[in-house]
Amino acid sequence: MNDRPELFRGNRIFLACVYWAFVLYVFVPLILMVVMGFKDSKFIGFPIRSWTLDWYTGVFADAEVLSTFGYSTAIAVLSTLISVFVGIWIAVMLEGRRFWGRTAVFGMTVLPALVPGIISAIAFRIYARWLGIEPGMGAIVWAHAVHNVPFVVLVVMARLSTLPRSQIEAARDLGADPLISFIRITLPYLVPAILGASIFCLLLSFDDFVRSFFLGGYEPTLPVLIFAKLRSGMSPEINAIATIALILTAAIGIWAERFTRRMNKET
Amino acid sequence: MSRLIFNRRRFLGTAAATGAALASPVYLRHASAQSGGEVNIWTYNDFVPEAFREQFEADTGIKVNVRLVDDQGKQFNLLAAEQPNPTVDIMTVAGHRFLQFIENDLLAPMDADRLTNWGKIDPIFSEGDWATINGNKWGVPILSGMEVLSYNTEVVSEEEAQTWDTLFSEKYKGQNAYIIQDMLSIVMLMKGYDGNFIEYANDHERAAEIMAEVQQFMIDKKPLVRKYYDGGAEFQQMMINQDIVLGHSWNGPAAALINDGFPLGMSIPREGSYGFVYTFNIANNAPNADNAYTFLDALLSSPEIGAAMTKASGFISTYKDVAPHLTELERKSTSFPEEQLAKLQFFRAEQNELKYSLMDPAVEAIKAA
């Protein structure tokens, strides 16, 4: 019986090792990327013979790159809002209910996630024309929103399935109607899932090339710009762009986190 | 900190391009009276020199909208999805892919008489046999590319690079790479066949036989290859990381490596090779066709503009008299000995249907083997 704390500690040390090994694995390519942005050459790779700040300063001087970044961010945020709204609604309808055609509705829900990128991009393009949607920001937001809905639905459904029914029933007993009990009980319970799903959506939208390319107009999103630049070689400039985009998104994320925390405190 | 060197190479490059545009506005001012509006272009990164674009906009009042594309296939799909009301006026097509665009009614024939500067293109490119289809010209040649054998000069000798056989030799097992599609026509050349399929236009059985032989050869050599790649950037990265020491590549990406100081050599091996030309084409039903002609004529006006495109892409300029505007290294990386150039032929599009109907399944079969 005395060995139990040690057993726990042994487990804990093992798990900590796995965690930090994983951190190492995800960070090493990131560090390489940042470092290569300082290489004084037109291509990334070892050995690095001399260093320069030109690539980084060049990005800040390049109005096109900065506006592209803003454009991609706006698309990501707008499409995420739509996906999350629609996704929650679909998940609430599907989870824990049995009705005729449920499997079909579920199948159609996950459909956009099943189609390879190029196909879905062309399908969206043809359909957009059929609907009379002009290529451009609106079309990209629409395509990203539709494509990301399945991810929201799956994540939210997983969380919903663990919602204790007793809580809803208690609220009902106290006279809350379905809408109010949804807002007061279900929604707060879903917050972690909604946050997770939003991260997926933002990420998928921010990194999407093929849909943005087919549905975009003359203003490139960040991945479209990077792909075009890649044509003339993987230069440190691309790494500098990616690094700065990363820092800016991280800054926005931290600011948003602080902001919501302060808002919560004030109310 | 002493190792931190502020290098000005990139900025010098931009400065040279600015000079190129400043030297050319005489013609443009002439055209500006009647214009305005905009022109929409789909092209690769750096194919429209930035300085020229600014100068052109200032002189003519025509706004230049550039949409960057990264591959011929996507451009075709996008245009096909947009027709019959495209948003584009000018796009960049590889010469041997004309036919696909033409057959789908995506391109308008080019009226060379409307371009006063047409004569400033080297006739090798403007009057080549590949350039005329159905009795019409279809594009303005701007840059030329070719398939070459690229090699790390510290490992592979110049002697060895004179034959494509080296690419398939045991000596360089696991140190080579190529694009399957392109390699198929090269292997046909190695075996003395016509990679353009013109000779087999009336004998499809013979064509299929040859393709089966080539396919078998590539499958037999599969254990020797390190990577079947797709993009120039991949090739450059493999060379830099020394994952490969030789490979088949387009000359543009190879030239870019040479210009960056990498010990790379290029050759057109004795069995021969294929070349193609990038052209600016006007889309069928282009919304601003007149502006498109104004733009193209301005683009052709000075060899310095051609030189700026070569500097950015590594491909060979189609303009006359570009050489004086290039540096020593840039000239070296875009020129080949006469006897090697004699072995070069252009891709032809006439038998594309036959060619691709045999090649596409071969590519799948080689990948699956």
Add this chain to the structure above:
Amino acid sequence: MTEESSGRTFWGRLAAWGPYHALMRLTTASPRRQFLILAAFPILWVLTQHLGPMLQMIRVSLTDAYPVAQGVEQNFTLDNYARFFGDSIFWMPFFRTLIFAGVFTFCTLIITYPVAYFLARHVSRKNQMLFLLLLLIPFWVGEIVRTYAIMILLGNTGAVNLLLKSLGLIERPIPFMYTSFSMGVGIVYLTALYMLLPLYSALEKLPKSMNEAAADLGAGAWTRFRRVSLPLTIEGISSGCTLVFLISTGFYATPVLLGGPSTTVFAETIAGFFHVAGDEWPTGAAFATIMFAAALVLTATFQKLMSALRKGEKQ
């Protein structure tokens, strides 16, 4: 506390407000009507937004020419589907993709489960968010840029080989690149996040006391894990695996850039019909239809299996 009570008054007031009350009465009069109002929007959305584009694609897959050239008549045909079943060279990448997707999913699960477990169980609640955010940062780098970073990590003159060489462990560089290994390194990067978050949110809900109770009963670590943690996190595992599997079937850029000569995936085959020769949209569309039908069937089976498993555990 004040927040609670003022909130309650707000909602209480809303519930008592005449027009709202009437609206609720009207919409929730019967369970049937309530469901119809709930279901109308989602069903309309999936039909017009999810199915619409795909039906257009399926229509293309049944034609013999698209986009239609001038003077060519478009006919309907099943040839594009027959082409897949008629030629075995297409089966290989097809099954490879499904097997890869399964293997990737499994590997990602094995790798990320301990990470999520550590986060949820052994990190203090205060720091959990911080530790999780730490893991999320690298995923914000685009797929392409990250993939090239992996190339300079694993190449013959890459960081790993340089390190091994300077330590005197190797004479000649080890060719890591363009193998299943380099591909795996790249793929797990793409999938880990989609597994990590559902697992974390499932494990985070798991009461610590349960494990301790099991330990008091003398259960070993493995038994505790198998009998307590695993069944209670099956929901997270199922949703994570579904996400990862779905994403894996559509991978294109990473396998193309990091894989070797014999790792062609089906997305590559499909893209080929749109890239190289053109004029083959219908075949590409047909192949894509086959792919997503297969993925749909497998996902549905997996979900059924999981829910059966869940029911079994509950009893």
